[in-house]
Amino acid sequence: MEIQWYPGQMAKAKRLLRENLKLVDAVIEVLDARIPGSSRNPDLRGILAAKPVVAVLTRPDLADTAATSAWQERLQLQYSAVAAVNANSGEGVKYLLRQLEALPKRKKEVPHPLRLIVVGIPNVGKSSLINRLTGRSAAATGDKPGITRGKQWVRVREGLEILDTPGMLWPKIKTARQAFVLAAVGAVKDEIIDSYELGIELVDFLRENVPVKLQERYKIEALDVERAAILEEIGRHRGCLIAGGVVDMEASARLLIKDFREGRLGRITLESAGEWRGDDESGFPEDDGGSNSLPPG
Numbered sequence: 033m034e035i036q037w038y039p040g041q042m043a044k045a046k047r048l049l050r051e052n053l054k055l056v057d058a059v060i061e062v063l064d065a066r067i068p069g070s071s072r073n074p075d076l077r078g079i080l081a082a083k084p085v086v087a088v089l090t091r092p093d094l095a096d097t098a099a100t101s102a103w104q105e106r107l108q109l110q111y112s113a114v115a116a117v118n119a120n121s122g123e124g125v126k127y128l129l130r131q132l133e134a135l136p137k138r139k140k141e142v143p144h145p146l147r148l149i150v151v152g153i154p155n156v157g158k159s160s161l162i163n164r165l166t167g168r169s170a171a172a173t174g175d176k177p178g179i180t181r182g183k184q185w186v187r188v189r190e191g192l193e194i195l196d197t198p199g200m201l202w203p204k205i206k207t208a209r210q211a212f213v214l215a216a217v218g219a220v221k222d223e224i225i226d227s228y229e230l231g232i233e234l235v236d237f238l239r240e241n242v243p244v245k246l247q248e249r250y251k252i253e254a255l256d257v258e259r260a261a262i263l264e265e266i267g268r269h270r271g272c273l274i275a276g277g278v279v280d281m282e283a284s285a286r287l288l289i290k291d292f293r294e295g296r297l298g299r300i301t302l303e304s305a306g307e308w309r310g311d312d313e314s315g316f317p318e319d320d321g322g323s324n325s326l327p328p329g
């Protein structure tokens with residue numbers, strides 16, 4: 033697996049963010065509700081400290097409800113406000129707007145609109161969130177990373193303007209676990225990840241954490257076999273076959289990944305708030321040591 037984020041890209045993105053931060057009152061950092069800890073950009077902490085930052089957990093419809101509540105509580109310590117918003121349906125937007133209206137404005141003689149900037153990893157729902165806030169399709173969205181290119185100001189309503197930005201990753205994805213969860217939620221371009229490898233890791237996670245969901249969806253009886261054998265079962269059950277009745281493992285992996293991303297296996301959160309060590313360098317206990325399967329450049 034490889035990553036499309038290089039030190040040069042990050043440096044450029046940081047420079048742009050620094051410039052744009054001067055123009056805004058506050059920041060919305062969009063996090064994926066299935067991986068709130070791992071979708072926080074560690075490289076931005078210092079820069080963002082200058083402004084109030086509101087965390088928005090998108091895709092709450094795909095995450096475990098109790099886990100999302102625990103994450104919201106945990107993240108309150110790190111952010112000015114935290115809101116879970118379904119950026120497709122708009123659920124949670126009203127609460128978020130109330131939080132935004134309560135933010136302190138820059139001091140100025142002349143009244144001015146509240147200006148915000150939206151940042152976050154690729155494909156997490158930044159543009160969708162802006163569209164829900166405005167109630168129209170003001171920003172382009174799509175189901176793969178890299179949709180938003182340049183920066184784009186959107187007028188939400190009288191007195192509120194938001195700057196959309198392209199998704200950002202960071203060059204040093206610390207561990208294999210973090211690379212896995214970022215790839216699983218779709219933050220890394222599919223063209224540059226090894227679907228088979230990701231599928232195998234997903235099988236591992238699901239078998240360990242939500243075995244019944246895995247068994248029920250694909251009618252698998254025994255889970256105490258090789259991971260590849262489980263992926264093969266999934267492919268067989270769903271008709272991912274090539275000539276001679278052989279299972280197309282690559283296609284099986286892609287199918288499993290798609291099912292997970294679309295919530296067809298149910299609501300699944302990939303990391304727990306209780307285990308997250310906050311801004312501590314090491315993030316999660318499993319992050320100690322592990323090798324990085326998404327090497328930079």
Ligand SMILES: Nc1nc2c(ncn2[C@@H]2O[C@H](COP(=O)(O)OP(=O)(O)OP(=O)(O)O)[C@@H](O)[C@H]2O)c(=O)[nH]1
Pocket residue numbers: 090091092093094117118119120121152153154155156157158159160161172173174175176177178179180181197198199200
């Ligand atoms: N189920 C679900 N899907 C969502 C939610 N928010 C966003 N999405 C989907 O996630 C995908 C990405 O949305 P975008 O708004 O384009 O994401 P982005 O962060 O602007 O992406 P880039 O500009 O590519 O970095 C789209 O297919 C959305 O429909 C949500 O709350 N729930």
Ligand SMILES: [Mg+2]
Pocket residue numbers: 158159160172173179180197198199
């Ligand atoms: Mg976008």
